Amino acid sequence: MSQPKIRNMEDFASVSGISRPTLSKYFNDPASVRSSTRARIETALERFDFHPNIYAMNQNRRLTKNIGIVVPNLSDPFFAEMARNIENWVIKAGFRPVLLGSHGDPEQEIENLDNLRLIKPAGVLMAPLGRMSLASRIASFCEDVPTVLFDSNIDDIGEAFVGSNNVQSVCLIVDYLCRTGQPPAFFEMKTPANPNAFKRRTTYVRAMEELGHEPRLIQVDGEGWNLEEIGFREGTKVLSEGKLPTDTILCSNDRLAIGVLSAAYQLGFKVGIEGDCDLRVAGHDDHPFSRYTCPTLTTVSQDYEVIAEKSAKTLFGLIESEKRAEQRTVTMLDGKLVMRGSA
């Protein structure tokens, strides 16, 4: 009848008739207590619905079941989706995801790591900001906490890296574009905030040279993460000036491409692969929205389901082995060409 209020494990110990240390063991690992006691605990649990205070747990346990997830920017649907995928794997493996976004700010990124330290995570999955990242401070974090990087690599930091093979994927799309029409110019930001951008630029240049074409970089102004806006604004400039050396634009990422497509549409360019089109536009990443652009965006997929799965499982492996990786593994997943309407 009168349910006494359960405020802590002590209270729950008295109402369940199980000692607190045993309860503590149970909550850490239900399999670590005898099945008969486990049953008693679980029936009591149903009646009283008690949850131990995870933060008090974190404070004392040498190692928790927390797994930190740090991404550069949660407002970017690409990272939001990636994070969601990873969270699912983390939960499925019996861990507790703690998601933090860095708002594109290196200081915030370090602060996120500092905060994670306090909850003593079993491990961390991190997509670093990239060049902007305060690498040495991340490195010192990684010495204390097993960390797997994804999306953007930083040399020698973390136990492993899982990401897409930008060299392969950029070569792939450059090759495709050259086979099917005029060789592409490369549309990117002069000072890109997002990771991977430099690698893509240099790969573009090399790929073009190898195919015997002259690389053409369109490096536009703009700061920050509002990439569609930058793509639109600068795309409008570039297209309306009308001195494009080619009818094909390869954008450094899909978000820029979305802006460029919008600019092209408004300027009356017909974008696509049919004979009567003025312009081809391609992107990179297979952003969640790229299948709804007009025309749909031809791009290279980063298989983020696989990146999520692989990076998560790599981390779980490290955690289970209870030792650090003897050797840093770098996994580069090949991108797949996603042929849609725009190029």
Next chain:
Amino acid sequence: MSQPKIRNMEDFASVSGISRPTLSKYFNDPASVRSSTRARIETALERFDFHPNIYAMNQNRRLTKNIGIVVPNLSDPFFAEMARNIENWVIKAGFRPVLLGSHGDPEQEIENLDNLRLIKPAGVLMAPLGRMSLASRIASFCEDVPTVLFDSNIDDIGEAFVGSNNVQSVCLIVDYLCRTGQPPAFFEMKTPANPNAFKRRTTYVRAMEELGHEPRLIQVDGEGWNLEEIGFREGTKVLSEGKLPTDTILCSNDRLAIGVLSAAYQLGFKVGIEGDCDLRVAGHDDHPFSRYTCPTLTTVSQDYEVIAEKSAKTLFGLIESEKRAEQRTVTMLDGKLVMRGSA
């Protein structure tokens, strides 16, 4: 030279020469100690870079500087943007934002609140899932923690609500569409997951009737939050069947509209307001991407900067007053018509 490792406030007390209770006071409120001691602490702080363990603080303080932010779905750019805005206000006010997404899952929503309880937040800003929300459990949370709802209202829950006035905004766009062309049909999901949907439907019906037109609901199948996909798939069906009673479609939200626009484009419909167009499409929300669709999406803005500011400041007011609102305030912000290319 040899910096001793500062592990806790005790350590910092010895190196700084300030007693731990005084340090504790300082970290809670720097202004609460004499300026001379404050200076001493701060110089020591520069040398040793000590941060108190926020979770240990949370455990003991009656009230913390944490403010919980709960949104239905972090992968939705609308909520991601909203959350980012609110976070900024929270930081500016000297609080600490703790952002949690519910993944569209009512259970997760409650779990988020349970987890927030543990960090004893000074207050919570919450955009509930809406109809799906387990209202009574949210209500009991709100009894313990000052909570301001935003975006989606639940009757009598929380100290205040700040959101957009769906009646006003839907009337506005219906009126606009009727003035400028054929009266719109209303495109929505049969069983929408997102909040506000029912209110928009009923308002559409009423607005149409008041203007002397027959309301036409296009209620499509689909579950979950993948709204662009649903808009695209079902939009394709509706448009290709060709039995639309009107050339104007008002979508319940921008994400559906983005899908519909994409479908229209692929089926060769010319969308827009010019004379030679086959179709007009309008949305609702002024989603971050709606200015990059082709054509750009005519919609009604939810002024989320203002919603973010107003809801945050309402909460700060409550917290400062240290008492509960005598009366639940409901703020409905008028939407503004955003006339773009699609309708």
Next chain:
DNA sequence: CAAATAAATTTACGCGCGTAAATTTAAAAT
């Protein structure tokens, strides 16, 4: 300069839980 006031220090306990050691109890093996 003494008295009054304000602020810092010392001491001590609490938060909710982890965890180790010693002890008791229950289950499994002989």
Next chain:
DNA sequence: ATTTTAAATTTACGCGCGTAAATTTATTTG
């Protein structure tokens, strides 16, 4: 039934910090 072994209980302390009470020290006031 007795010994062996495993698991639960009791007891006690620790994590990093908040906080209250008593005391000491510093500052302000008259």
